[in-house]
Amino acid sequence: MTRAELFSQIKKKSSFLCVGLDADIAKIPAHLKTEKDPIYSFCKAVIEETADYAVAYKPNIAFFEALGPQGWETLQKVLEIIPQEIFTIADAKRGDIGNTSKLYAKAFFEKMDFDSVTVAPYMGADSVTPFLEFADKWVILLALTSNIGSMDFQLIKDENGKPLYQTVLEKSQDWGTPENLMYVVGATRGELIAEVRQAVPDHFFLVPGVGAQGGSLDEVAKYGMNSSCGLLVNSSRGIIYASGERDFAKAARNEAEKLQKEMKVLLDRHL
């Protein structure tokens, strides 16, 4: 998917919502567990009810990988029922030396047909660029994550006072463009989102941490939005586990709709 197509969908739906599919067999409603493929049934119902409000879906690969080979079959089936115009993110945090990263890229871009994959930067250029060689496919590079551990390394300042995440932003400008490279930018600290936006004005951000992790949608939009929106804000648990009962899909729809309504206000305000 191209950046223009993504922006066009954002405008059409008045939404920059990404629904995170962290489909946990231990958390899905009990009545689904007798189905042949409970995780598929769960994801299918969530997708059907939220597709009007979401511009992206983000399956969390660990949740499928933990189910063994069957989990990868399920992931493939889930990917296939996501409507074509919706952006898909393999949240996989991959990254290895060149020829190995190329195979991870093939796994997500060719064997499956994801639009993007999340990639970890620690191993540097040759671990990231193999993912950038596929037409209309995207890397979403970890820059500043929303977890506590983000403070261990990402905020370390170098000899010139520049934090590591800023160096990741800077160096990766040579690897990709706003047409094929996004960044993971956590929502938990507004002033840091502003700093990232200043460093990379045109790139999209995938923003986790709104809701459950305490980030504010208003702040994210205030500090992070650009003229092409430039944001995909993810919500996982707040939507997919809004209810643990038979009405889970309807409850997911309601939560997605609520977020989309807030997003519409913010798009009208900032665009």
Place this chain on the structure above:
Amino acid sequence: MTRAELFSQIKKKSSFLCVGLDADIAKIPAHLKTEKDPIYSFCKAVIEETADYAVAYKPNIAFFEALGPQGWETLQKVLEIIPQEIFTIADAKRGDIGNTSKLYAKAFFEKMDFDSVTVAPYMGADSVTPFLEFADKWVILLALTSNIGSMDFQLIKDENGKPLYQTVLEKSQDWGTPENLMYVVGATRGELIAEVRQAVPDHFFLVPGVGAQGGSLDEVAKYGMNSSCGLLVNSSRGIIYASGERDFAKAARNEAEKLQKEMKVLLDRHL
């Protein structure tokens, strides 16, 4: 597997060789391609012929993941034929927020029965520690890798002049012990291996980059060996693709034996 069991095997075999199973469907001998599961047949033959000389096997997960669900079936079958006393490494470079890392750990330690998994440090403590909660299982944390891109971030010096990889070593001392935490330390620069060994005297290192990538086994032993050996030196392509013909397994055996003989000399010299 415990550290004592690993060291005992190293002494018994006079070897600290890890054979990397980067089993590429495009590179295996042509005659295998008519087999029902060519990658399995390839790995099985390599394992049978090298098991006398190897103390560890390291399947490169990308190569299996790129084959889709069938690849995970193959990986499981390959893991099951590795002799019980040999250490197994899922070279997966995983790492994500806490509950997600826990699921990756379950995938490799419970769903499959690997002894260890390689983990990327960028997301910090809570992305690594979930892997350390499994008895007799190991994290092999990326510290200083052997690829060109390792220079992009791993060598960046902080305000006190300390390079990032040293901070990774330092902080991770609080997360694990020499009994459940190893480090990836590339073989390409002897003086850096010495610096890592000084920072973490007791931990095992998984050392890629000997052979094809230019590292010297002598230097690795000189600068990296400790009183429990403390080294697993990996060779992938140099062994498994020593021949591309019908004699590939025999050729792999010869290469593994050659490395083991060199390792015996080094163990006798340094231990």
